[in-house]
Amino acid sequence: MNEIYEVDSISKDDVREYKFTAHDFERVKKLIYNRAGISLSSSKQNMVYSRLARRLRATGYLSFKEYLDSLENGNSHEWESFTNALTTNLTSFFREQHHFPMLERHVEKRRNNGKIHLWCSASSTGEEPYSMAMSMVHVFKTYTPPIHILATDLDTNVLAKARAGIYPLERLEKLPKDKLRKFFLKGKGAQAGYAMVRPELKNMITFRQLNLLDNNWSIRGPFDAIFCRNVMIYFDKPTQYKILQKFVPLLASDGLLFAGHSESFQHAADLFKLREKTVYELAKK
Numbered sequence: 001m002n003e004i005y006e007v008d009s010i011s012k013d014d015v016r017e018y019k020f021t022a023h024d025f026e027r028v029k030k031l032i033y034n035r036a037g038i039s040l041s042s043s044k045q046n047m048v049y050s051r052l053a054r055r056l057r058a059t060g061y062l063s064f065k066e067y068l069d070s071l072e073n074g075n076s077h078e079w080e081s082f083t084n085a086l087t088t089n090l091t092s093f094f095r096e097q098h099h100f101p102m103l104e105r106h107v108e109k110r111r112n113n114g115k116i117h118l119w120c121s122a123s124s125t126g127e128e129p130y131s132m133a134m135s136m137v138h139v140f141k142t143y144t145p146p147i148h149i150l151a152t153d154l155d156t157n158v159l160a161k162a163r164a165g166i167y168p169l170e171r172l173e174k175l176p177k178d179k180l181r182k183f184f185l186k187g188k189g190a191q192a193g194y195a196m197v198r199p200e201l202k203n204m205i206t207f208r209q210l211n212l213l214d215n216n217w218s219i220r221g222p223f224d225a226i227f228c229r230n231v232m233i234y235f236d237k238p239t240q241y242k243i244l245q246k247f248v249p250l251l252a253s254d255g256l257l258f259a260g261h262s263e264s265f266q267h268a269a270d271l272f273k274l275r276e277k278t279v280y281e282l283a284k285k
């Protein structure tokens with residue numbers, strides 16, 4: 001899951017530019033847990049060092065102690081970059097492919113119910129909500145289906161990339177040619193080597209920052225489906241349970257909750273029951 005980022009972790013033999021003690025790591029762990037619910041295991045020490053050393057360089061702090069003190073003293077601007085640095089944003093188009101035909105069948109059954117509302121609750125750089133939008137074009141056979149997708153994430157950097165919808169061509173290599181032709185505009189000149197998703201897909205989606213840990217999400221349901229994939233793994237079970245509790249009133253009574261391949265909500269069986277592999281429905285309708 002984290003492999004993309006772990007390549008930048010330093011080896012034991014490297015000389016570190018900044019002193020990074022076990023106490024510093026414990027402080028980081030506590031701060032990011034309280035802020036984002038992310039539980040960092042001790043195996044993540046090198047990763048944390050390399051990601052935050054960049055923030056020290058960028059901000060000019062001379063030690064982790066000074067940097068972490070400034071966060072604790074409420075340096076609100078740096079909080080955002082600190083959080084962005086510690087999230088893991090790995091994603092891809094049509095990741096966990098089997099979910100998309102399932103979403104299509106689910107929406108197909110509801111197509112006469114008026115506008116369909118979908119929520120992608122950890123949208124990262126946008127590949128997931130754009131894949132959902134492409135599936136909706138497929139169901140309704142139009143670039144302007146009666147669909148609204150709310151796409152949220154905690155990390156403001158990835159949200160900016162998602163809004164732009166511009167991807168290097170190598171990120172699109174696994175997409176079938178017909179999808180590439182139908183849903184992307186190939187860049188020319190300065191944009192060569194990149195492709196942008198068609199504006200019609202962007203028009204279906206509202207991107208917004210949302211911390212799943214916040215008490216008040218200020219969003220209104222009901223959603224016909226919620227995607228919450230490959231984010232719960234960063235949270236401990238009590239945090240997962242609290243989030244799942246908040247999904248319940250936001251999901252339509254016959255709505256679906258899509259989870260990531262290694263996520264199970266068995267510990268919340270009173271809230272959600274398994275419908276199919278990693279897809280859940282409300283336990284009480």
Ligand SMILES: C[S@@+](CC[C@H](N)C(=O)[O-])C[C@H]1O[C@@H](n2cnc3c(N)ncnc32)[C@H](O)[C@@H]1O
Pocket residue numbers: 035036037038087088089090091092095121122123124125128152153154155158210211212213228229230231234260
């Ligand atoms: C590994 S990516 C998964 C992206 C996509 N859902 C997928 O399955 O391909 C996890 C995403 O969760 C986001 N995230 C982490 N903590 C979060 C939180 N507390 N609230 C909302 N999003 C969070 C990260 O910023 C990151 O973009």
